[in-house]
Amino acid sequence: MGYENSDGEHPSVVLADVSRRPEINAQIIVFANEKGGVGKSTLAFHTTIALARAGHKVLAIDLDRRQGSFSRALDNRQATARSLGIELPSPKHFVLEHQSGAMMMQEIARVGRGCTKIVIDLPGHDSPIARRAIAMAHKLITPVNATFVDLDSIAHFNPATMQYSNMGRFTETVSQLQELKQGTDLPKTDWVLVKNRMRRNEKKQLDRFNLAIEQLPQKLGLRLASGLSERVSYRDLFMFGLTHADCIQLPEMDGVRVHKSADMDRLINELDFGDPPADLAPLPPVKARKPARTMARYRQSLRTHIGAKEHVTTSR
Template sequence: MGSVANGLHVIVFANEKGGTGKSTTAVHVAIALAARGARVAAFDLDHRQRTLGRYLDNRAATIQRTGRELPMPRHATHDGESDDFFAETIARLSQGADFLVIDTPGRDDKFARIAAQSADTLVTPMNDSFVDFDLIGQVDPDSFKVTRPSFYSELIWETRKRRAKADGATIDWVVLRNRLQHIEAKNMRRVAEAMSQLSKRVGFRVTPGLSERVIYRELFPQGLTMLDSREFGEMGLAHVAARQELREMMAGLQLPDPQALAVVA
């Protein structure tokens, strides 16, 4: 796999918990980059759920059915078993791409670990709750202060050390806070404070993600995203808010400009 040094920026979405909006976020990032004119490829490593792969398959079918021109990443889905298929598909998708977006399963997985070590940007979406926070850190039950990083934080720490030793590159680890509408304000504040404490200890950045919106789930069958507003009629206030949220998330990821990557390549 490559990095910005050879004109490819690898973005890996990884979280060993399900239900965090990981695949939906990965799709939106891939299409947002393609809409900016970047050459984008996407690889779904979750051969069971196949959410990213099916989302983009649905998008390709919508393009074919309607004749509309929509930004469309090249994509493939792993079989979950073959080392050769993994390596060959990575090589094929990386060819001529500015960005490679990789979606990993919501569980520990050999290929997810390989992908994580090759990331330039590693994105961990999390819901605003201590149930999800437990993946990366443990807190005191009374004070809610962070007591120690979790196994997953330690795993990413080791992954970043191995990457630095291998080629001197830095993995930018970003934790996306997906806002859950049913979580009370006091609890959200406690989670935010715990994340801030832990980020200083293990070295990740925290940035706002996407809310728990029905809109995102409704767009899946057609493979559409919040960027395709002209394709699904009038936009209500919820759509406008979701698009703004997506813009803020993209800004928070601080990904390189596609034109800058083209110059490097």
């Protein structure tokens, strides 16, 4: 059988490589789809912060060294914390520059000591390191924009009947690894498909899309989560490295009106990351006071960019 990945590497080689590495004592959560612009980095970021805020010790790994969006959002978060003179619950993080299985394991051992959750953000294309991350995943989270064009990497459908016809490229990669993993010690993967950027004004199209993807759990062994609407705040908050929950809870955000994101809260619940640690540490106290002018300027910027009334896009 030919393997339609970018370099012809057989999935058994990927599994053999991953199996001989030292065991990792953390839940591995991977955001992946062989497609760019579907929300992998956005969801990876929000999930990471939700886990950190819940008291988990999180290691965030950005495998998309060209885009680097995930790590940039985390850098932005540190810059925001510095500018406001506060501490924000945050993960440790790194971008993997030398992309081999050995280097990934070395950095996990070096940077991630004591971490109980590892969140990995992949680029939108196949590669040996991406396949290794997928093979190691306890949870594989695949965002898709809610259109048929975007679903192409996952599955193909008969356009007349909307019946499932065959797997897309990314699903082939995942399925081959899953199949070969059976009977090995490698963890079984909980694969979750998440609809992203749903627009309220496209209800008819969304109904057809839902009809199609509802066939996928049975055909592909994945599960569906309810998904996220198109919201400008996902873009604006990214720039500051903040989530809705940060804005609501931090007194420093006084005057910035950001509403709780119910769909993100629901998604985190559905993804089901297990209980938060029993010895939950309280939010760390303010560390260093900043000059009042710096903080005032930063707050003003937050107000300008993310304080405007939240609007859910209703037109294209």
